[in-house]
Amino acid sequence: MKVNQTIQNIHAPAAIAIADGIREMESQGKQIFKLQTGEPCFSTPEYIKKGMVKALESNQTRYTYSQGIPELRREICSSLNTKYGTEIAPSDIFITNGGVSAIHYAIQSVIEPGDEVIIFDPSWPQYANITSLCGGKPVNVSTRANLCIPDTGLLETNATPRTKMVVLNNPNNPTGTIIPGDTLNRMIKWAYERNIYLLFDEVYDHIVYSPGFVSALQLDNYPLYRDNIIYINSFSKTFCMTGWRLGYAIVPEPMKGNYLKLVQNSITHVSAPTQWAGVSALAEMEAHQDEYAAMLGVYNARRVEIMKLLQEKSWEYIHPDGSFYYFIKVPQNVNDFVTDLLNTHRIAVVPGIAYGKDFADYFRMSYAVDDVSYNGFVSWLKKY
Numbered sequence: 001m002k003v004n005q006t007i008q009n010i011h012a013p014a015a016i017a018i019a020d021g022i023r024e025m026e027s028q029g030k031q032i033f034k035l036q037t038g039e040p041c042f043s044t045p046e047y048i049k050k051g052m053v054k055a056l057e058s059n060q061t062r063y064t065y066s067q068g069i070p071e072l073r074r075e076i077c078s079s080l081n082t083k084y085g086t087e088i089a090p091s092d093i094f095i096t097n098g099g100v101s102a103i104h105y106a107i108q109s110v111i112e113p114g115d116e117v118i119i120f121d122p123s124w125p126q127y128a129n130i131t132s133l134c135g136g137k138p139v140n141v142s143t144r145a146n147l148c149i150p151d152t153g154l155l156e157t158n159a160t161p162r163t164k165m166v167v168l169n170n171p172n173n174p175t176g177t178i179i180p181g182d183t184l185n186r187m188i189k190w191a192y193e194r195n196i197y198l199l200f201d202e203v204y205d206h207i208v209y210s211p212g213f214v215s216a217l218q219l220d221n222y223p224l225y226r227d228n229i230i231y232i233n234s235f236s237k238t239f240c241m242t243g244w245r246l247g248y249a250i251v252p253e254p255m256k257g258n259y260l261k262l263v264q265n266s267i268t269h270v271s272a273p274t275q276w277a278g279v280s281a282l283a284e285m286e287a288h289q290d291e292y293a294a295m296l297g298v299y300n301a302r303r304v305e306i307m308k309l310l311q312e313k314s315w316e317y318i319h320p321d322g323s324f325y326y327f328i329k330v331p332q333n334v335n336d337f338v339t340d341l342l343n344t345h346r347i348a349v350v351p352g353i354a355y356g357k358d359f360a361d362y363f364r365m366s367y368a369v370d371d372v373s374y375n376g377f378v379s380w381l382k383k384y
Contacts, residue, residue: 033376035365040240051280055273068095075282084218099234099247109258111136115164120150121356142358165197171204174364175327176320181214192225206238208322227252302367324368
């Protein structure tokens, strides 16, 4: 089957029009306040760059293990086991080209043609696209009535005998919501009893503003149900390494054989110097906690400032406890709104319909942007 027959546009037509408009305006020399992209506004910390330089100078430039270099897998285990009290082993971990590859391999490892994957909207569009590419059927389930929080009731209502996997993005993109721990416990039990995989995408796990975040790895029943749990994470958001393309998965025992075959026959392995940079990122993270705390402080200050402005103007929004986005309800037609925002005010955001058909009256904006773009948005919001 051809790709163009299986994959939908990553974004809705309105979002594509925004991207085209940005390119056109930039070609005319106009400055755009870009709040549409989901990546940190900070550069990769210097100590991580030095880690790659050191690897290059010591000639760590040859083929290595498809599953990932042992040093990086050990550092990941040490970090997670210390943080969450787990007993993850290096043999459980696969290093991938960013989180998206980790997700792709996970879905492809278990999905047969026609199998269904439940995806809670609003959601990152690639979940559905990857499912389609793998021959599966994405089942997008709206959480609008639940303030964008998934629950087991929605699983009960939408699961069928063909359901093979459920995707949980926690903290969520685009809303910043966090799934309560008791809800996660019920979901894991529900999935285990039906032999359904839960795929946890926790790439924003270090960007949280409340004590409510609970990782899948620290749930009381994780050890019992771990063969039904796939854990995905990435260096992109926490370590400001989006362009480095470094992620990883914790893969349950029944999946490991298929997962390794997919890595071997697609990328062979992730760039060796990049993996060594990842070793530095984790091994020296504690010594650079002030730097990461400062980043989180900037995000949180912006989150609070925007929240106050939205409340003053009585705008509806989904309350964000994590990530670095706001999902805001617009006071008029969303296509007209975002188009006017770009053409008149040179502010670029993403229409909410890109994250689910039930959210056509929302837009997503990132506050992890450069100072000029952030201040441009705040100035506009104050005057609106």
